[in-house]
Every structure is written in C-alpha cells, then in structure tokens.
Amino acid sequence: MRSDKRRRLERAGWRVSNTAEFLGLDAQEQRLIDLKLALAAGIRRFREKRGLTQAALAKQLGSSQSRVAKLEAGDRSVSLDLMIRSLISVGATSADIARIIRRAEVHEAA
Amino acid sequence: MRSDKRRRLERAGWRVSNTAEFLGLDAQEQRLIDLKLALAAGIRRFREKRGLTQAALAKQLGSSQSRVAKLEAGDRSVSLDLMIRSLISVGATSADIARIIRRAEVHEAA
DNA sequence: CGCTGGTATGTCATATTTGACATAGGCACT
DNA sequence: AGTGCCTATGTCAAATATGACATACCAGCG
Numbered sequence: 001m002r003s004d005k006r007r008r009l010e011r012a013g014w015r016v017s018n019t020a021e022f023l024g025l026d027a028q029e030q031r032l033i034d035l036k037l038a039l040a041a042g043i044r045r046f047r048e049k050r051g052l053t054q055a056a057l058a059k060q061l062g063s064s065q066s067r068v069a070k071l072e073a074g075d076r077s078v079s080l081d082l083m084i085r086s087l088i089s090v091g092a093t094s095a096d097i098a099r100i101i102r103r104a105e106v107h108e109a110a
Numbered sequence: 111m112r113s114d115k116r117r118r119l120e121r122a123g124w125r126v127s128n129t130a131e132f133l134g135l136d137a138q139e140q141r142l143i144d145l146k147l148a149l150a151a152g153i154r155r156f157r158e159k160r161g162l163t164q165a166a167l168a169k170q171l172g173s174s175q176s177r178v179a180k181l182e183a184g185d186r187s188v189s190l191d192l193m194i195r196s197l198i199s200v201g202a203t204s205a206d207i208a209r210i211i212r213r214a215e216v217h218e219a220a
Numbered sequence: 221c222g223c224t225g226g227t228a229t230g231t232c233a234t235a236t237t238t239g240a241c242a243t244a245g246g247c248a249c250t
Numbered sequence: 251a252g253t254g255c256c257t258a259t260g261t262c263a264a265a266t267a268t269g270a271c272a273t274a275c276c277a278g279c280g
Binding site for chain 2: 031079088099
Binding site for chain 4: 058062063064066067077078079081082
C-alpha cells in the first residue's frame with residue numbers, strides 16, 4: 001500500500017526520490033489510520049450504549065448494515081465523513097468526538 | 111443563525127436556497143457542516159502559522175493549490191478525510207484537532 | 221440438531237471526491 | 251503601464267467511497 005501511494009505521487013509530478021520525505025508521509029498516514037480506528041471504536045461504543053443494532057444505525061444513516069460493520073471495523077473503504085456522521089447520528093456531541101480524537105494521540109509517540 | 115453565517119455557507123457551495131430551508135436543515139447535517147467550517151478555518155490558521163503557501167501545502171499533500179483553496183473555503187467538494195490529512199500535514203496534533211472540533215460546538219444553537 | 225438475530229466480508233454499479241489544469245482576482249513593488 | 255506571487259473558482263477524467271445485496275459466521279435458545 002505504500003508503494004501505491006508513492007506511485008500516485010510520482011504520477012502526480014513531484015519526484016519522491018527523497019526517502020525521508022516519503023517516510024514522513026507514511027508516518028502521517030499512520031496517524032490518520034490511528035484516528036480512524038479510534039473513531040471506529042467510538043462508534044461501536046456509542047451504538048451499543050444506545051442499544052442499537054448495526055442495522056438500526058444503518059437505517060438512521062440511510063446506509064446498510066454491511067457498511068456499518070465496515071465502519072466499526074475501521075475498513076479502508078470508509079471515509080471519515082461517514083464516521084463522523086455516524087458518531088453524530090449515534091448521539092455523540094462535539095465534545096465526545098473531540099475526546100475520542102484526543103485519545104488517539106496516545107499512539108502518536110515517536 | 112445569522113446572515114453572515116449563511117453567506118459563508120453559500121459561498122462554500124452549501125446550496126442554501128432560502129431562509130425557511132436554511133432553518134429547516136437537518137440538525138445533524140448542520141453540525142457536520144459546522145465541523146467542516148471549523149476545520150477549514152483551522153487549516154488556514156496552521157498553514158499561515160507555518161509560513162506555507164497553498165501551493166507548498168498542496169505539494170506536501172500530493173494535491174494542488176486549487177484544492178487547498180477549496181479546502182480552506184470549506185467547499186462542499188472536499189472530504190473530511192482531506193481536511194484531517196491537511197491538518198496533520200500542517201503540523202496539528204490530535205490535541206489540536208480535538209480542540210478545533212470541540213470549539214465547533216459553540217455554534218450549536220436551537 | 222435447526223432456527224433466529226446480530227455481525228462480518230465480498231462484490232458491484234453508481235455516486236462522490238480527487239488532482240490537474242485554466243484562468244481570474246488581488247496585492248505589492250518597479 | 252507591467253511583473254511576480256498568492257489565492258479563488260470552475261471544469262473534467264480518473265480515483266475512491268457508497269448503498270445494496272448475497273452470503274458466511276457466530277452465539278444463544280429451543
């Protein structure tokens with residue numbers, strides 16, 4: 001998956017021959033993944049707290065059970081947009097969301 | 111909701127056709143929009159603090175100046191994913207991002 | 221055992237988001 | 251007047267995310 005990002009960058013025009021810069025991107029990608037995983041876990045926590053099934057949440061969202069399952073699994077195919085939308089739909093306040101994100105920072109240490 | 115806010119939204123392409131519809135916007139959708147606008151403003155703040163141009167940030171992101179401009183305008187065509195990616199790229203920590211999101215809550219009026 | 225309700229995983233056509241590009245506006249300076 | 255630099259906005263083909271669907275997995279309960 002890393003080489004795929006690199007190819008994308010190279011196709012986009014800027015040379016990515018600078019390894020340090022490339023690894024820097026990789027680290028940022030990792031932080032985004034950590035964030036998504038934290039949000040995914042948060043969605044599940046809130047959903048269960050609300051006593052909702054994945055299908056019920058999906059209905060609220062205008063989505064489907066399978067997508068909610070992917071959401072909570074932190075699947076590569078789900079966007080942050082859908083994650084935040086889900087958190088809002090499941091009753092999380094901005095403060096709740098902020099808390100989840102702040103908590104993800106724990107994994108940021110070099 | 112004040113008209114300056116509405117103007118901001120319209121400028122960003124959030125199709126707000128009349129006052130009734132504006133006031134009738136689904137509350138959850140409204141919260142997501144508020145979140146995005148807060149993040150957009152945050153990106154600009156961090157970028158400027160770093161002394162980066164839109165083009166420079168675009169290069170870091172593997173994106174283009176025009177997309178960064180849309181990002182900071184809170185344009186409807188930009189995803190939360192790209193926003194968070196940008197914040198990370200521009201040096202925001204998870205705590206910073208959390209702070210921006212928590213602050214977005216202030217605008218929640220009914 | 222079978223059955224039911226919940227969850228996981230894969231696929232796919234469609235919808236949305238993307239970087240790139242063109243181009244315009246603004247602003248400072250010569 | 252012009253030149254250079256930064257930002258805004260619109261368009262479009264290609265990339266990515268989407269809901270829907272099928273299907274499998276996994277309890278718990280009879």
